[in-house]
Amino acid sequence: MSNLIDDLEKLRDEARTALADVIDLEQLDVLRVRYLGKKGDLTAILRGLGELDASERPLVGARSNEVRAALEAWIAERREALAAHALEERIGAEKLDITLPGRAHPIGSQHLISRIRDEIIDVFIGLGYQIVEGPDVELDFYNFDALNHSAQHPARSASDTFYVRDYSGDEHVGPEPSAVLMRTHTSPVQVRTMQEQKPPIYILAPGKVYRRDVADPTHLPQFTQIEGLVVDEDITFADLKGTLDHFVHAIFGPERRTRFRPHFFPFTEPSAEVDVSCGICDASGCRFCGGTGWVEILGCGMVDPNLYRYVDVDAERYTGFAFGMGVERIALLRYDIPDIRMLLEGDMRFLRQF
Numbered sequence: 001m002s003n004l005i006d007d008l009e010k011l012r013d014e015a016r017t018a019l020a021d022v023i024d025l026e027q028l029d030v031l032r033v034r035y036l037g038k039k040g041d042l043t044a045i046l047r048g049l050g051e052l053d054a055s056e057r058p059l060v061g062a063r064s065n066e067v068r069a070a071l072e073a074w075i076a077e078r079r080e081a082l083a084a085h086a087l088e089e090r091i092g093a094e095k096l097d098i099t100l101p102g103r104a105h106p107i108g109s110q111h112l113i114s115r116i117r118d119e120i121i122d123v124f125i126g127l128g129y130q131i132v133e134g135p136d137v138e139l140d141f142y143n144f145d146a147l148n149h150s151a152q153h154p155a156r157s158a159s160d161t162f163y164v165r166d167y168s169g170d171e172h173v174g175p176e177p178s179a180v181l182m183r184t185h186t187s188p189v190q191v192r193t194m195q196e197q198k199p200p201i202y203i204l205a206p207g208k209v210y211r212r213d214v215a216d217p218t219h220l221p222q223f224t225q226i227e228g229l230v231v232d233e234d235i236t237f238a239d240l241k242g243t244l245d246h247f248v249h250a251i252f253g254p255e256r257r258t259r260f261r262p263h264f265f266p267f268t269e270p271s272a273e274v275d276v277s278c279g280i281c282d283a284s285g286c287r288f289c290g291g292t293g294w295v296e297i298l299g300c301g302m303v304d305p306n307l308y309r310y311v312d313v314d315a316e317r318y319t320g321f322a323f324g325m326g327v328e329r330i331a332l333l334r335y336d337i338p339d340i341r342m343l344l345e346g347d348m349r350f351l352r353q354f
């Protein structure tokens with residue numbers, strides 16, 4: 001029996017020393033298993049109990065309980081101390097350096113196309129124009145018929161225009177429309193506006209337009225146009241010229257000149273295309289302007305009185321002008337961007353420059 005008591009005491013003393021040297025919770029756990037675990041030292045000693053006299057067992061049992069209790073208490077004590085220490089160390093290591101600059105959250109900014117669009121809008125708001133919008137998905141009546149396009153006009157062909165639905169083959173009762181399409185220009189807003197408003201009309205209609213073009217350095221299948229329409233008494237071509245000169249100077253700078261070249265549009269008569277003097281060579285001719293000294297920026301003309309037949313405007317009393325420009329193209333010219341697709345590629349290194 002004294003053997004077992006000795007073993008218990010030896011275990012207790014050894015454990016006390018070992019526990020005092022433990023430096024972390026993992027080591028502590030290893031020792032706990034070694035001394036108190038199911039296959040541990042204490043269990044091993046107690047296996048000897050069976051060989052003792054029944055009279056001796058209670059005493060050894062009591063001593064072993066004391067040793068177990070002592071070990072458990074020391075282990076708990078060490079655990080608490082080690083945990084507190086670990087926490088302190090962690091807090092020490094995690095010190096916040098409040099002198100570090102904060103992490104910046106990048107905020108978005110307006111895309112170049114929207115910015116130029118808004119700048120153009122501002123110029124015309126300054127002239128008293130009202131901003132209106134029309135639908136991107138349009139009836140062919142507004143996109144073509146009411147704009148004086150003949151039934152055979154090439155722009156109507158399926159290779160030039162995105163059709164949403166073509167009713168022309170259907171048997172249908174009632175008047176046209178015969179097709180729904182993605183508008184190919186913002187000019188249908190002219191007709192919609194004249195249907196709804198009486199002159200004087202001074203409107204600007206920005207929006208997206210769609211054409212079956214393959215994207216290349218100067219074309220996109222979807223782009224942005226801005227349409228202008230003025231209908232009032234005594235409106236002449238001089239008003240159109242003065243208005244567009246003002247616009248060009250506001251957007252490109254006062255030193256730039258304009259040039260009106262005769263052209264044809266079904267819904268204006270006379271019609272013109274407007275060029276701006278090349279900003280790179282000052283109209284002396286360079287590679288950017290193809291040697292001509294001029295770059296085209298828009299189409300325009302006097303409203304063809306034929307259009308007034310579709311809307312309730314008195315052609316004897318009123319005259320008007322209209323113009324339509326491509327916003328992306330104006331962005332290219334203003335910033336000497338060589339390829340229109342760069343605007344839509346989403347390369348931040350490019351877009352951040354503006």
Ligand code: PHE
Nearest residue numbers: 185187265299300322323324
């Ligand atoms: N809608 C024409 C185009 O897209 C431009 C234009 C608008 C021409 C208004 C004259 C008057 O090409």
